[in-house]
Amino acid sequence: MASSKDIEQFRSVLRKSKNIVAIAGAGLSAASGIPTFRDAGGLWRTHDAMSLATPEAFFENPSRVWQFYHYRREKALRATPNAGHIALAALSVPERLEAVAPTARFTLVTQNVDGLSVKAFQNVCPSREPELFEMHGRLFDTICTDCGDCKANFDSPICPALTGTEEQLGNEIEIPLEDLPRCQECTGLLRPGVVWFGEVPHQLEEIGQIVDDADLALVVGTSSTVYPAAGYAYEVADHGGTVAVFNIQHSEGDEDAHFLFLGPCHETLPLALF
């Protein structure tokens, strides 16, 4: 954990900042029991999570990919926001933000699809539209591969055939196509409403503008290995902004960060921010 001097210096940067952007990754939800992509939790059964989060994997084996997303949906449904989510959400409350950064705007750009930051924002500030971008989509949205209909879906399980598959260790079962999640509008095969590798993340224009304007980037719980999100902190530093990394271990590019708070972010974020 950084020294109190670092925290004091960080706080003085925070106080002077105008546009703060937080870029969050799987490490932010680790304390809520959600497995990350790359460290210990990065494997699902015998598959590398990265190899399943692609359109090719889905169209080649929708039964396997749906079991992967069903497992993550069931985990996320039972998870609650942790003190790290809540600390970032507190920055979306005007009077809380004013107390630490009187002249700043705050935006959260999350790579996470578990919805925990949305829950945290809603808990702390139910009335406000959250300044929050879920750039890689949502576990709890479905998209029809035939008619494109996009719907929120919090059903547990999302279809009878997936019942209990999250408990089965070892290899997955073979679920017939017709028993996988189907569209209510046209009975087409549904896919999870997330952005896969090779697909274009959401709201890149707006996020790009926010990154261009940012004079402080909080890089929280991400290995900073997936683009374009991994490039945002470099862009902020490039135009003279400050970068503060919050991670439990060293991550890509953190040697260039102005502040590095090593430790679990559900502890380091509240400590550094408030």
Ligand code: BV8
């Ligand atoms: C795209 C949703 C074209 C699905 C995910 C250059 C430019 C643009 C693209 C590329 C490029 N080079 C390569 C690409 C292609 C690719 C890419 O980046 N590949 C990588 C592997 C090199 N990018 C894409 O395909 C993207 N799309 O490029 O479109 C384009 C782009 C721009 C403009 C026009 C066209 C789409 C990528 C989205 C993929 N979808 N998720 C799902 O969730 O299933 S990615 C997924 O992995 C996550 O969403 C996240 O984004 C990503 C990285 O994971 P992290 O969140 O960082 O988690 P990870 O496990 O890696 O690390 C956890 C970290 O937490 C660790 O550092 C750990 O130490 C730390 N930690 C753990 N516990 C704690 C903690 N920290 C603090 N406290 C703790 N308690």
Ligand code: ZN
């Ligand atoms: Zn449909």
